[in-house]
Amino acid sequence: xxxxxxxxxxxxxxxxxxxxxxxxxxxxxxxxxxxxxxxxxxxxxxxxxxxxxxxxxxxxxxxxxxxxxxxxxxxxxxxxxxxxxx
Amino acid sequence: xxxxxxxxxxxxxxxxxxxxxxxxxxxxxxxxxxxxxxxxxxxxxxxxxxxxxxxxxxxxxxxxxxxxxxxxxxxxxxxxxxxxxxxxxxxxxxxxxxxxxxxxxxxxxxxxxxxxxxxxxxxxxxxxxxxxxxxxxxxxxxxxxxxxxxxxxxxxxxxxxxxxxxxxxxxxxxxxxxxxxxxxx
Numbered sequence: 001x002x003x004x005x006x007x008x009x010x011x012x013x014x015x016x017x018x019x020x021x022x023x024x025x026x027x028x029x030x031x032x033x034x035x036x037x038x039x040x041x042x043x044x045x046x047x048x049x050x051x052x053x054x055x056x057x058x059x060x061x062x063x064x065x066x067x068x069x070x071x072x073x074x075x076x077x078x079x080x081x082x083x084x085x086x
Numbered sequence: 087x088x089x090x091x092x093x094x095x096x097x098x099x100x101x102x103x104x105x106x107x108x109x110x111x112x113x114x115x116x117x118x119x120x121x122x123x124x125x126x127x128x129x130x131x132x133x134x135x136x137x138x139x140x141x142x143x144x145x146x147x148x149x150x151x152x153x154x155x156x157x158x159x160x161x162x163x164x165x166x167x168x169x170x171x172x173x174x175x176x177x178x179x180x181x182x183x184x185x186x187x188x189x190x191x192x193x194x195x196x197x198x199x200x201x202x203x204x205x206x207x208x209x210x211x212x213x214x215x216x217x218x219x220x221x222x223x224x225x226x227x228x229x230x231x232x233x234x235x236x237x238x239x240x241x242x243x244x245x246x247x248x249x250x251x252x253x254x255x256x257x258x259x260x261x262x263x264x265x266x267x268x269x270x271x
Contacts, residue, residue, distance in 0.1 A: 027110060031102070067169060
């Protein structure tokens with residue numbers, strides 16, 4: 001079913017600010033801790049949770065349901081069964 | 087019929103810096119002017135395995151992929167949704183990203199795998215990026231009769247976007263390098 005989807009500018013996304021806050025936290029943690037051997041603590045868990053909650057609320061707006069359905073087959077690392085070699 | 091190709095690039099920067107740059111590629115505002123095909127990026131899930139240190143991330147990418155009018159008439163839209171899964175193993179210093187389209191699946195299957203590993207000849211200072219892309223037009227789809235043409239155009243577009251992506255990565259790496267040595271650009 002093809003739908004006309006508008007190009008939503010990222011700056012007007014309802015979760016844009018929470019996303020930016022999460023990214024700032026993540027980038028800092030990634031270079032200053034994670035890359036230096038400190039992976040025993042997930043420091044951005046709070047920022048992530050707030051951002052994630054916002055995404056869940058706006059599920060319909062962003063057609064996220066289809067992403068989440070696809071994503072549930074991805075995290076365990078198993079191939080989704082697509083045969084790309086014929 | 088599948089069209090597949092591989093690209094390799096060496097960044098003269100350490101793996102830690104290159105992978106940091108990869109995270110910033112779609113997100114930093116300055117890059118959006120160059121990587122115009124990326125409309126939106128959201129993180130859907132992330133898991134940090136505290137014992138192994140591995141970080142698993144899933145992101146949703148919305149990509150603007152305009153084709154010529156004859157493709158647009160069939161496909162009906164310019165927007166493609168993709169899911170990117172990433173695994174980073176900081177202990178072994180490896181990063182692997184897999185991106186697949188989840189919309190337009192009745193027409194096309196695209197899969198891109200990217201790996202970042204320390205360069206075997208200079209593991210502390212250089213990083214190898216290996217990128218493998220495959221495009222498959224679904225045999226019974228309305229695009230099947232011009233599959234070869236469509237695959238060719240897709241490949242050209244991907245190569246263009248990869249080149250832009252690499253330029254952006256190099257720029258970010260230089261910025262991070264300067265930042266690390268206390269020079270402000």
